[in-house]
Amino acid sequence: MAAPKAPLLDGGGKAAKQVTLEAEIFGAEVKPHLVHETVRAELNARRAGTRGAKTRGLVSGGRAKPWRQKGTGRARAGTIRAPQFTGGGLAFPPGPRSFDVKVNRKARRAALRGALTAHAAAGTFGVLADDAVAEPSTQSAASLLAAWGKELPAVVVAAPEQEVVAKSFRNLDRVAVTSPGELEVAAVVWARSLLVTEAALPLVQGRAS
Numbered sequence: 001m002a003a004p005k006a007p008l009l010d011g012g013g014k015a016a017k018q019v020t021l022e023a024e025i026f027g028a029e030v031k032p033h034l035v036h037e038t039v040r041a042e043l044n045a046r047r048a049g050t051r052g053a054k055t056r057g058l059v060s061g062g063r064a065k066p067w068r069q070k071g072t073g074r075a076r077a078g079t080i081r082a083p084q085f086t087g088g089g090l091a092f093p094p095g096p097r098s099f100d101v102k103v104n105r106k107a108r109r110a111a112l113r114g115a116l117t118a119h120a121a122a123g124t125f126g127v128l129a130d131d132a133v134a135e136p137s138t139q140s141a142a143s144l145l146a147a148w149g150k151e152l153p154a155v156v157v158a159a160p161e162q163e164v165v166a167k168s169f170r171n172l173d174r175v176a177v178t179s180p181g182e183l184e185v186a187a188v189v190w191a192r193s194l195l196v197t198e199a200a201l202p203l204v205q206g207r208a209s
Contacts, residue, residue, distance in 0.1 A: 056079070
C-alpha cells in the first residue's frame with residue numbers, strides 16, 4: 001500500500017508539492033466504535049458537573065413547627081422546609097458530580113489515528129508551509145482557505161511557537177485553532193477540513209503513535 005500524501009500549501013493556498021505522511025498514522029484502520037467512545041469521553045470532560053439544589057436540611061427558615069400536632073384536621077408537619085411546601089427543599093436533589101469516562105491510552109490514540117486517516121483518505125487534510133504566513137493577517141488566512149477550496153468548518157493545528165499562524169486564523173468564522181498537545185479527536189471529527197503546519201505535523205504524528 002502506497003504511503004498517503006497531502007498537499008503542502010503555500011501562502012496563496014496552492015499546493016506547491018506533495019508531502020508523504022506516515023502510513024501508520026494516516027493509513028490506519030478506522031474503528032468507529034473507538035472514535036465514538038473517545039469523542040464521548042472528551043465531550044463529557046468539558047462538562048462542569050456543578051449543578052445542585054438544596055435538601056430540606058440546607059433551606060433556611062422553618063425552625064418552628066408550622067401548626068400543632070393534633071386537632072387542626074390537617075396532616076402533621078414539623079417544618080415548612082419539607083419538600084411538599086413552597087420554598088422547601090427537594091426530596092432527591094441533584095448534586096455536583098463528575099461526567100468523566102475513562103478511555104485507555106491505546107484506544108484514544110487508535111481513535112485519533114482513525115480520525116486522521118479519514119481526513120487523509122477524503123483529501124481534506126493539508127499541510128501548511130512554515131513560511132506561508134509571514135505576518136498576522138486574517139484576510140490572508142481567509143484567502144488561503146478559499147484558495148484551498150475545502151469545506152468549513154476547519155481546524156488549524158499550529159506549533160506553540162507559531163503565534164503568527166494562530167493570530168491569522170483564530171478570528172475566522174467556523175475555524176478553530178489548536179496546538180498538537182491539545183488536539184482532540186472530537187475536533188478532528190467536527191472539522192470538515194484539517195490543516196496542520198509543517199512544524200506541527202511531527203508533533204501530531206507523535207501524539208497519535
